[in-house]
Amino acid sequence: MSDLERELEQELHRVLDPITALPIPARRQPEARRAARALLGGAGAALTVKVLTGVAVAAAAVTVAGAATTGSLNPADWGQQVTQQVADCKAQLADGQHGIGACVSSFASQHGSAAASAARQHGNGNGNGNAHAKDKNKAHPATPKSGSVPRGLDSEPADQAATHRTVTSTSHP
Amino acid sequence: MESIELPAERERYEPGSEADFERLYRNTYRRILGTLITLVRDRATAEDCTQETYERAYRNWRGWRPDAPVEAWLHRIAINVAISDRRHQQLRSAGEMIRRLGRPAAGPDPSLIAENSDLVQALKKLPTKQAAALVLRHYHGYTNREIAAALNVPEQTVASRLGAARKQLQAVLGR
Numbered sequence: 001m002s003d004l005e006r007e008l009e010q011e012l013h014r015v016l017d018p019i020t021a022l023p024i025p026a027r028r029q030p031e032a033r034r035a036a037r038a039l040l041g042g043a044g045a046a047l048t049v050k051v052l053t054g055v056a057v058a059a060a061a062v063t064v065a066g067a068a069t070t071g072s073l074n075p076a077d078w079g080q081q082v083t084q085q086v087a088d089c090k091a092q093l094a095d096g097q098h099g100i101g102a103c104v105s106s107f108a109s110q111h112g113s114a115a116a117s118a119a120r121q122h123g124n125g126n127g128n129g130n131a132h133a134k135d136k137n138k139a140h141p142a143t144p145k146s147g148s149v150p151r152g153l154d155s156e157p158a159d160q161a162a163t164h165r166t167v168t169s170t171s172h173p
Numbered sequence: 174m175e176s177i178e179l180p181a182e183r184e185r186y187e188p189g190s191e192a193d194f195e196r197l198y199r200n201t202y203r204r205i206l207g208t209l210i211t212l213v214r215d216r217a218t219a220e221d222c223t224q225e226t227y228e229r230a231y232r233n234w235r236g237w238r239p240d241a242p243v244e245a246w247l248h249r250i251a252i253n254v255a256i257s258d259r260r261h262q263q264l265r266s267a268g269e270m271i272r273r274l275g276r277p278a279a280g281p282d283p284s285l286i287a288e289n290s291d292l293v294q295a296l297k298k299l300p301t302k303q304a305a306a307l308v309l310r311h312y313h314g315y316t317n318r319e320i321a322a323a324l325n326v327p328e329q330t331v332a333s334r335l336g337a338a339r340k341q342l343q344a345v346l347g348r
Binding site: 002008012013015024028 | 206211
């Protein structure tokens with residue numbers, strides 16, 4: 001060991017030993033405040049506000065669209081009516097006929113138009129759920145909620161499994 | 174120089190364990206503080222950097238591998254904290270000077286011995302990793318392998334870095 005190295009060791013121990021012999025302070029805990037500050041301050045705050053606003057707007061849009069279609073704020077009503085309409089449309093299909101899209105779409109437009117005006121009157125949304133502009137001039141009767149009961153609900157559902165024949169699709173010209 | 178078993182290495186620690194981290198803190202605090210005092214400008218900063226070191230270590234405590242030397246791992250974090258501190262030192266120094274104006278002189282404090290030591294002052298003028306290599310070798314008794322782990326450099330680099338650090342220290346001290 002060179003003189004410099006020896007001197008280095010002695011000097012380091014002379015100056016550092018008294019300091020390192022002092023009592024050990026309590027460990028500084030990671031501050032929860034720091035995280036909160038990051039979230040609520042600066043760019044974090046802007047982002048948080050944007051995210052919360054986005055969530056609120058999305059929730060409101062879903063509620064309004066549902067209310068406009070079903071006339072009810074309860075999303076369960078909306079779901080139930082659509083389910084019933086799908087079953088109804090299926091029952092209406094003639095043998096060998098496929099596709100209920102137009103039938104279900106017609107139901108949605110009809111209800112959207114009726115419920116949107118009701119929602120506007122109550123001031124709870126813009127009522128544009130399923131009431132497309134193209135449907136505005138159609139003379140859809142305002143269908144009350146009870147009117148949405150599927151027509152074939154009381155009757156036995158058609159035994160589609162038994163009556164359906166295999167349909168071979170032919171290409172249209 | 175023979176490998177010296179460091180106090181912290183004698184104990185076993187469970188990564189992620191809160192109690193073990195507290196024990197690690199108790200076992201290594203003084204040594205980490207001792208290193209940082211030679212790397213940053215004063216004792217208060219060294220204490221702050223030491224706490225910062227443990228905060229960073231705590232954040233990565235779950236990821237620490239028990240086969241890695243724990244004190245070298247802590248020293249690596251501490252040296253990085255010191256490097257960051259040195260980078261910000263110039264920016265802070267102007268504000269500090271203004272705050273210190275009119276403040277009464279500090280009382281007798283062991284840290285003043287360190288702050289007034291020519292050697293410690295000379296170490297602070299060296300590049301952080303060079304100064305750290307000298308302190309780890311000549312104060313903590315680390316081997317080149319342990320210094321390599323602490324500085325995150327190959328072992329061969331440590332020898333050349335120590336040689337360069339000694340030369341530069343002699344030049345700074347005017348010997």
